[in-house]
Amino acid sequence: MLERDDLPPLQSLVVFEASARLLSFTAAAKELNMTQPAVSQQIRSIETALGVKLFARIYRGVMLTDEGHSLLKTTQKHLKELRDALQKLQQKNRHPRINVATDFAFAAFRLMPRLPEFRKQYPNIDIRIQASQSEVDLASTQADVAILFGDGQYQGYRSERLLAERVYPVCSPKLLANIPPIDSMQALSSLPLLKLNLEAGQQWMDWARVFRLNDANTTPPEPVMEFDNYTLLVQAVISGQGVGLGWSPLLDDFIKSGVLVPLEDFAVTSEHGYYMVTSNQQALSDPAIAFLQWIVSTNDKHPITP
Incomplete structure (x- = not known):
């Protein structure tokens, strides 16, 4: 039976919990702002102190042993209780x-x-x-x-769903003032389109799907500019540099104020x-x-x- 002096340091248990939750010493090191060798050393110290293997080393990662699963469950429970208790003490005289x-x-x-x-x-x-x-x-x-x-x-x-996805092209009034009416997908495709780059797994609507849902017989042209940040894309639209996709009601304030004009004829919806x-x-x-x-x-x- 472990005596009080034999218990692993709290920091070691924090390192173990992160490593077990993420099943990666590298990811745990990144989360805890440590080096990967330091994480490995902490894990070895716990395993040595307990006399059991907590992780099985596999190709490109680790997996928990039965003993590791057991310790993870207990560690997460008590670390949460400790965090909750400390948070209550810290916030006793603060606003929630x-x-x-x-x-x-x-x-x-x-x-x-x-x-x-x-x-x-x-x-x-x-x-x-x-x-x-x-x-x-x-x-x-x-x-x-x-x-x-x-x-x-x-x-x-x-x-719980808060807002359904409803998307339509948006542009600035000054861009519209200098072009013929946009009354078809072909006319829309003649405009400079601005694109939001999506990371793997993100489910936002893109131009290809907007054209497809509008039963367009044409494909969207290559965008004139691409952005990794939606805020920058909106600023480019406002300055008249092209047409972007707007999500309702995210851009409603700009539309109500007249800063942006929605091309509602091409609005589409999805289950997202x-x-x-x-x-x-x-x-x-x-x-x-x-x-x-x-x-x-x-x-x-x-x-x-x-």
């Missing part, structure tokens, strides 16, 4: 805070313009926005709430959309519930079904 994970497009065009309203209603709740251009990794964000674009299928998480995603493993805090109720209330003018 919620972490919201989403992509740059939703954060910039939908969430940030409306956050002053939330803070006015809930002045004692602080919000931390975790925005990413890449697909959000739910396991590593530690977010209380995630607002994600996709099909709503997130294993181990609850999801933005979903509110929360963990099945953890009960929602009161601040998180308040935020979810508020974000739904901001959607009253935009039905969640196509």
Whole structure:
């Protein structure tokens, strides 16, 4: 039986939990801001102290042994309890805070313009926005709430659709003023198109699918410019450099103000959309519930079904 002095250091257990969860010493090192050899050394120290193998080394990775699975379950349970206890102590005299994970497009065009309203209603709740251009990794964000674009299928998480995907071409008024009416897909294909580059796994609509859903007999031309960031693409559209794809209601504020013009005749919908995603493993805090109720209330003018 292990005595108190024989217990592995807390840091070693943190390293073990990350390595076991990610099944990669390299990924654990990146997450913990350590080197891969340092992670390997910590794991060897625990295995030596316990006298058991926690990992089986395989080609290009590791897998947990039965003993490793057993220790992971216990470690995750008690690390969570420790984190929760420390968080409660830290926040005892602070405002409650919620972490919201989403992509740059939703954060910039939908969430940030409306956050002053939330803070006015809930002045004692602080919000931390975790925005990413890449697909959000739910396991590593530690977010209380995630607002994600996709099909709503997130294993181990609850999801509720907030906004359905409705897409249409958008351009600036000054671009439209200098061209004939855009009354066909052929006319649309004659315009300079701006493209958003997608990473593997991302499910946003693209020009090829817009043309296909409009039963076009032509394929879209090569884009004149490509962007890895949707915010930059929108700025290029606003400045009159071409036509981009707009997601409703992300760009509604620009359209209502006349900064952008939607080409509604070519609007398309899909089964995808933005979903509110929360963990099945953890009960929602009161601040998180308040935020979810508020974000739904901001959607009253935009039905969640196509």
